[in-house]
Amino acid sequence: MEGTGATIVANPHARGMRRFDTQRALRQLEARGFEPRIELPRSPEGTAAAAAQAAGRGDAFVFVLGGDGTVRLAAGELAGTESALAVLPGGTANVWAKEAGIPRNLHRALDTHLEGQRIAMDLGRANGEPFLLMAGIGWDAQIAATVTPGLKRRLGVFAYVLHGLPMLHRLRTTETAWTGDAAAAREAIGLIVVSNTRLYGGILTFSPEASARDGQLDACIFAPEHAPEALRHALKVVARRHQGDARVRELRTSRFEVTTPGIPVQLDGDVVGETPIALTVEREALRMSVPAGPLPPALRE
Numbered sequence: 621m622e623g624t625g626a627t628i629v630a631n632p633h634a635r636g637m638r639r640f641d642t643q644r645a646l647r648q649l650e651a652r653g654f655e656p657r658i659e660l661p662r663s664p665e666g667t668a669a670a671a672a673q674a675a676g677r678g679d680a681f682v683f684v685l686g687g688d689g690t691v692r693l694a695a696g697e698l699a700g701t702e703s704a705l706a707v708l709p710g711g712t713a714n715v716w717a718k719e720a721g722i723p724r725n726l727h728r729a730l731d732t733h734l735e736g737q738r739i740a741m742d743l744g745r746a747n748g749e750p751f752l753l754m755a756g757i758g759w760d761a762q763i764a765a766t767v768t769p770g771l772k773r774r775l776g777v778f779a780y781v782l783h784g785l786p787m788l789h790r791l792r793t794t795e796t797a798w799t800g801d802a803a804a805a806r807e808a809i810g811l812i813v814v815s816n817t818r819l820y821g822g823i824l825t826f827s828p829e830a831s832a833r834d835g836q837l838d839a840c841i842f843a844p845e846h847a848p849e850a851l852r853h854a855l856k857v858v859a860r861r862h863q864g865d866a867r868v869r870e871l872r873t874s875r876f877e878v879t880t881p882g883i884p885v886q887l888d889g890d891v892v893g894e895t896p897i898a899l900t901v902e903r904e905a906l907r908m909s910v911p912a913g914p915l916p917p918a919l920r921e
Contacts, residue, residue, distance in 0.1 A: 625679035626654040629670045631686035636710020640726045667693045675701040687711020689890040696750030699905040706733040706909035713822045720910045733909045740904035744816045751887040757812040761884035765891045796880045800873035811842045818918040835903035841869040
């Protein structure tokens with residue numbers, strides 16, 4: 621029997637908190653017959669703990685208000701439980717919310733979940749750390765490491781552009797050893813994006829055929845020979861014409877490893893450390909709340 625509990629785990633530092641009325645949200649849940657509570661953890665560890673406690677109580681919904689980094693921490697704790705993760709897009713890029721078609725208005729988003737559907741979704745792991753969307757190895761993580769949380773809150777995705785443009789001339793490829801299910805190589809790499817879903821940063825698509833319900837990860841590996849070719853790759857990604865490029869390799873795999881040490885890594889926008897790293901996928905590990913109606917492409921089986 622499904623529980624009647626519903627917990628809102630809200631990042632108090634999230635951009636969306638200034639437009640979120642907590643008392644109104646609790647009333648919305650009570651009106652639907654739920655026993656609501658709200659948690660305001662002040663650290664990443666607190667977010668994970670609050671999600672785990674809600675699942676331990678058997679809550680039907682765990683609403684997570686924050687950015688994609690906050691969502692991924694909660695997802696890691698909700699994997700394998702019966703509680704549905706329901707995202708309230710209150711962060712910087714809100715990539716998952718765009719992917720799933722969740723409204724930007726937080727109170728409307730809450731109602732959308734209550735009237736929506738639940739699906740079983742894959743969850744990625746990077747040396748055990750969860751990711752919902754993608755892992756970036758190389759240049760994007762290098763740029764992301766320079767962006768402060770305050771700047772992200774003020775400028776959103778433009779903070780990465782502001783920091784990234786002056787760094788372009790300093791970016792260099794790294795001799796990198798990688799292994800997938802049916803392929804392996806050692807080559808000079810600038811960027812590897814390993815996707816569970818399709819949208820990157822809310823605007824780009826590295827792996828347009830990725831599905832978060834197939835038990836696979838989609839890797840896109842960029843190996844430019846020189847700076848002009850790296851720029852050409854970037855422009856091709858923007859135009860969605862990078863597939864088929866001789867220096868861009870694509871593969872679908874259940875496991876992807878980089879054994880070369882010292883390359884920065886980001887998960888769903890959070891810089892989490894450096895390689896070596898092993899990326900795996902837990903098939904249909906997560907109960908995810910999404911809007912009613914036809915599923916978006918990245919969530920179709």
